[in-house]
Amino acid sequence: MPSFDVSSVGFLVLDILGRPVTRIPDGGRADYIDEIRMTVAGTAGATGMDCAILGLKTRMVSCVGEDELGDFLLAKMQGYGMETSMVRRDGRAQTSATILPVRPNGERPALHVPGSAALFSLEEADYAAALDADIVHIGGTGLLKAFDGEPTLAFIKAAKAAGRTTTFDLIQANPETVELVKPLLPYIDYFIPSIEEAEEMSGRKGAEDVARFFKDHGVKNAILTLGGAGVYVDPATGDPFRLPAYDIDVVDTTGCGDSFSAGIIVGLSKGWELRECARFASAVAAKVALGLGSDGKLASFEDTIDAMKNWSTKEVA
Template identity: 55%
Template sequence: MRYDVSIIGLYILDVLGRPVTKIPDRGNVEFIDEIRLTVAGTAGGTVVDAAKLGLKCLAVGAVGDDEKADFVIATLQKFGIDASAMQRLKGIPTSATILNVRPNGDRPALHVRGASDHFEVAPETYDQVFDAPIVHLGGTGLLKKLDGEPSRILLQEAKKRGRTVTFDLIAASAETIKIVAPLLPFIDYFMPSIEEAKDMSGQGSPEDCAKFYLDQGATCCVFTLGAEGAFYAHQDGTRLKVPAYDINVVDTTGCGDAFDAGFITALHRKMDPEQSVRFAQAAAALVATGLGSDAGIVSFEDTLAQMKKWRVKS
């Protein structure tokens, strides 16, 4: 196969500034320490981090025909990612977010939906899109044209071709379960945050949330629990709660995307479940130590070294 992973879905340009304590009145100016541009989104952030972790990646998504698209494509190519499956849509802006990162790491956002609302995967592209043993769909909930039945058809085809499917979403609510539930039988690793898992299922604990999704067909649930770590539940009966690393958090933007990239890398490297979760947490923790969705991640070897060096929370 040409790629280690094919990463499909939400591609965004993030404009981040920190630390932001207030928005200035009238036309006044507040001075901050740092501004960055990054490729982000539940697919974009994941593919950049996966490439930095050493995987050969295909990016599958959509951008507009503006200057933001130029930056997104150039950045993907800079990290050695194959961007030939990225669609450039005329007359539509690239999806983008302005993030005002507070001193405590919170990040209120202003978002333009843009090209990701118009993205779809045509059957004639399947041979390239599925030319990887792992297929990740990221961004369900903000993929207006792909959400729902088109995503079910896409993931069904991935499983028909024998691919391992990983999945994450964004901006989930109680209503989102309507578009997620039909996908679950085709998902090997279902990886939302615990807040999203609770909102969609109506359940109160990681264990109960996992039972809800496993009963509907998912093979494995891997929930990020923020400062509490992560929870892993497989159809084979394996249950793991892995504590978070003890780090100084700068910005939580893209931590979930980095977790996805770390877990996908662990699957590629054939790590066992506990090592896979720990490695994914290390990737997420590195991102949390800097500004933006790819901050902190240098390489697979560096992430592995950090994983072994950091203490976990007691």
């Protein structure tokens, strides 16, 4: 029996966020804003962190630099109860980091240093420990230069051979990214990209057509996040369905997709039907969007269940 509920593998980054930012001041002058935070982030990092906040036993598998940014990430993850023995330290690059000036409407342009994420990879000798979980989440394809392509394919094949459930998300996808992703698709049980990334990769428009593209290429369950429009799910069995987003006042959209993946993983770990997983994941993302950073106002499983049951949703278009 695996030791962990989830192993979160791949892209880990330190986010430095400030809000609200409406402009970059002229010259060397300063503007005053309400809040600045540093957070654990990334398509694997934030998802793993949110899984831990929601009560899952979580192993993080990634890479950071030998610097104070890496010290911060390790301390924060350990503070959330995450197991970090497979977060390798590599002095060849600084820890991956992003500066995010968050606009008043919650949008966040990014200034990013790829850093240590580009050095992350796994040897076959690492597989047993990295796969010591019921669910294996891979996040960050496209920014994991040493791991993208054949290394990721070998690892996800090993995950399926070991009987693991696989979930998958990526970041900053474009039409070129699909060539990295296509070989992986038959081994992905739950594919959870944003609609924008999925459209870029597939060259198609509209959730129904995009989801069908990925299912035709082997994905078992296609789950497309639609931002304020909710989520579209084309499951392995049964009819596709949509769920609306929760009706909230958005503070920051950073990490909402990562937290949605965490919600799906938590639901799967509890044996829920996929519709209930998606409802819960939408509540997780809403909790994150209420605050600054990848954890936002996410507090606990029980608090999120209460929101799922009692918060109003938007009207379905």
